[in-house]
Amino acid sequence: MNNPQAEANERAVRASADGRSARWQSHREERRRELIKSARRAVHALGSDASMEEIATAAATSKSVFYRYFGDKAGLQQAVGEVVLSQMQRRIREAAQSAQTPREGLLAMVSAYLQMAETSPSVYSFVTRHAAGEPEGPHGSAAISGALGHFFDSIAEMIAAPMRAHLGDGKESVIGYWPTAAIGLVRNAGEQWLSTPDSPAKPDQETMARQITAWLCVGIAPELSPAEAP
Template sequence: MNIPPADHPVPFGGAVDGRAARWQSHREERRRELVKSARRAVHILGSDASMEEIAAAAGTSKSVFYRYFGDKAGLQQAVGEAVLSQMQRRMQEAVESAQSPREGLFAMVSAYLQMAGASPNVYAFVTKYSPGEAAEAGADIATAGALGHFFEAVRDMIARPMRSHLGAGKEAVIGYWPTAAIGLVRNAGEQWLATPESPAKPDQETMARQITAWLCVGIAPQMETKDLR
C-alpha cells in the first residue's frame, strides 16, 4: 500500500479524500505527541537542550523534529503555544471566579507564577530565542508569536474588569495601565523564578500578593514622606 510521506501536501483547491484526511489527522496527532515529548525532555534536560538531545529523549531522530517544526525556533513556538494555551485557560478560570478586580488580578498573577514555576526550564525554553534570531527580528521570541499573543490576551483580561469598575472617562488609564501591568508581572515573575532558593526568597503566594499590591497601590505605603525630600 502506498503511503504518502509525512509532509505530503493536500492538493490546493482539490477535495480532501478520506485517505488524505486520515493522514492529516495522523500527522497532527504525531505533532502533538512530539510537542509533549519535547516538553518533558526540556523539563528534565533544561532550556538549553539541543534538538538532538530532545529527539533522543523522545526516542526518535532530530530529522523527525526538523520535518515537523522546521528548526528549533519552530519547536519553541509549538511548545510555547501548548504551554501558554494551558496557562491562559487557568488564568481565565481564575478571573471568572474572582469577586473583585483586585481579587481577579491576584488570581491571574497566582496562576501565572504557578504555571511558570511548575517548570522553569520549559518556561525559559519558550521565552528565549535561537542564536541569530534576535538580530534578524529585532526582538526575541518572547515579544512575538505564542507568548506575544498570550500577553495580549492577558492585557485584555485585565482591561475588561477595569473598564466596568472604573466606568466612562477612564480610557487613558485603561489604555495604558494593563500593558504596564503586564511588564511588571512578567519581569518581577521572571526575576523571582531565577532567584535561587533561600529563606529570603518569598514563596509563590507571597510573591503573587506582593505583585498584586504593587499593581493596585504601588510602593507608596512603604515609603515615608521624609524619604522623598
C-alpha cells in the first residue's frame, strides 16, 4: 500500500538534490566563464606563448584548476577561441548589415576582422594555433581546427549572400568557389599583416582593409597592367 507521506518525503529529497545539482552546475559554468576571461587577459598581457602556469598565476589561481576545467592547454585554447570567434562573427555580421553595396559589405567585414585581430594579436594567435608540446587529446588541434573551420565557413556564407544577390540567378558557377577562396585570402593576408613588424612601409588597418577588398573585387590586374606611354 502506498504511503503518501513517504512519497512526499522522497519527492522533497529528489527536489532538494536536483536543486543542489542545478546550483552546482550554475556555479561551475560561472567559474568557467571567469577563468576564460582571466586567461584571455593573461594572454593579452603575456603573449600567445604564455604557459598554463603563467596564465594560472595571472588569474590568481593554480594550474590544476585550469586543468580541471579545461583538460589541457588545447582545451583552454578552444574555450577562449569559441568566445573570441563568436564576438568576431557578431561584429562582422553587424558590419555587413550596415553596408549599402556588396563591395561596401566586403570592406566592412574585412575591416571588422582586422580590427578584432589587431586589438590583441596575442589572443588571436593563441586561439588559432595548436599548443606546442601539448599531447593530442579531445581538445587538440583537430578540435581547434573544427572551431576555426566553422567560424570561417560562417563568414564565407555571409559574404556569399550579397554577392549572389548582386550577380543574380544563374551565377552559382561564378560565386560557388569564390567565398572560400576569399576567406583564405583575407585570413592569410591579415595574419601576415599582423605578424609584420611596425615600420613606415607597413599599411595601417584601414589601408590594409581597402587593399584586401580591392584584391577580392578586382584582383591585382591594375598593378600588373603596363604603364601607359607618355
